[in-house]
Amino acid sequence: MTQDEVLAEFRDAGALLHGHFILSSGLRSPVFLQKMFIFQDPVRTERLCRALAEKAEAAFGKIDYVVSPAVGGIVPGYETARQLGAKAVFVEREDGKFQLRRGFTIPEDAKVLMVEDIVTTGLSSRECLASIAEHTKNVVGAACLIDRSNGKADLGVKLVALCKLDIPAYPADALPPELAALPPVKPGSRAIQGVKG
Numbered sequence: 001m002t003q004d005e006v007l008a009e010f011r012d013a014g015a016l017l018h019g020h021f022i023l024s025s026g027l028r029s030p031v032f033l034q035k036m037f038i039f040q041d042p043v044r045t046e047r048l049c050r051a052l053a054e055k056a057e058a059a060f061g062k063i064d065y066v067v068s069p070a071v072g073g074i075v076p077g078y079e080t081a082r083q084l085g086a087k088a089v090f091v092e093r094e095d096g097k098f099q100l101r102r103g104f105t106i107p108e109d110a111k112v113l114m115v116e117d118i119v120t121t122g123l124s125s126r127e128c129l130a131s132i133a134e135h136t137k138n139v140v141g142a143a144c145l146i147d148r149s150n151g152k153a154d155l156g157v158k159l160v161a162l163c164k165l166d167i168p169a170y171p172a173d174a175l176p177p178e179l180a181a182l183p184p185v186k187p188g189s190r191a192i193q194g195v196k197g
């Protein structure tokens, strides 16, 4: 799948939004990829995750377990795992920290891939990887549908992205005037101090 084909899936799903968005990292951006508009369509999700699974397997070899950060990572983690013939588990926040809950375990000898939906600063991915590291050292790498940092985010492991984009993101006190003129909205689930979600 080419970068243009991936972007066309987001465009066709109405998932490529323009406005003033408060991102999970607290940064502000004029563009937001509403991945849930992708994930509400199982056929579209399957197409994207099949391509991601192929790319991840080519980079990392056989994968036994996929671990994803809730909420956004759950659906692509599951579908990518299905394509890989792997198991899918997820970490979710408890007191703000990602934890493996619900009795999920990761076998010691399992080769683990971390699957994220979107990478912006890599913060959620790094937090997810830190949580996985409490259970296993056997992480082969990471994969995501879209890397908005265009390869700049450092996860500490190799990241395979189905599509790399260079989308601007600004600190709240350094907004360009056209962005500052729009009312900000915060679509994600991470709690940000001083911001109503």
Ligand SMILES: O=P(O)(O)OC[C@H]1O[C@H](OP(=O)(O)OP(=O)(O)O)[C@H](O)[C@@H]1O
Binding pocket: 023, 024, 025, 069, 070, 071, 072, 073, 116, 117, 118, 119, 120, 121, 122, 123, 124, 125, 187, 188, 189, 190
């Ligand atoms: O690379 P980062 O700067 O961490 O940004 C990307 C993260 O932001 C979104 O999650 P969010 O915390 O908004 O919650 P969600 O998964 O529930 O949508 C997205 O799902 C990634 O996990």
Ligand SMILES: O=C(O)c1cc(=O)[nH]c(=O)[nH]1
Binding pocket: 022, 023, 024, 025, 031, 032, 033, 034, 035, 072, 118, 119, 120, 121, 148, 188
């Ligand atoms: O950085 C984020 O929070 C983020 C960006 C984006 O485009 N989509 C998303 O779901 N989260």
Ligand SMILES: [Mg+2]
Binding pocket: 069, 070, 071, 072, 073, 124
């Ligand atoms: Mg997320």
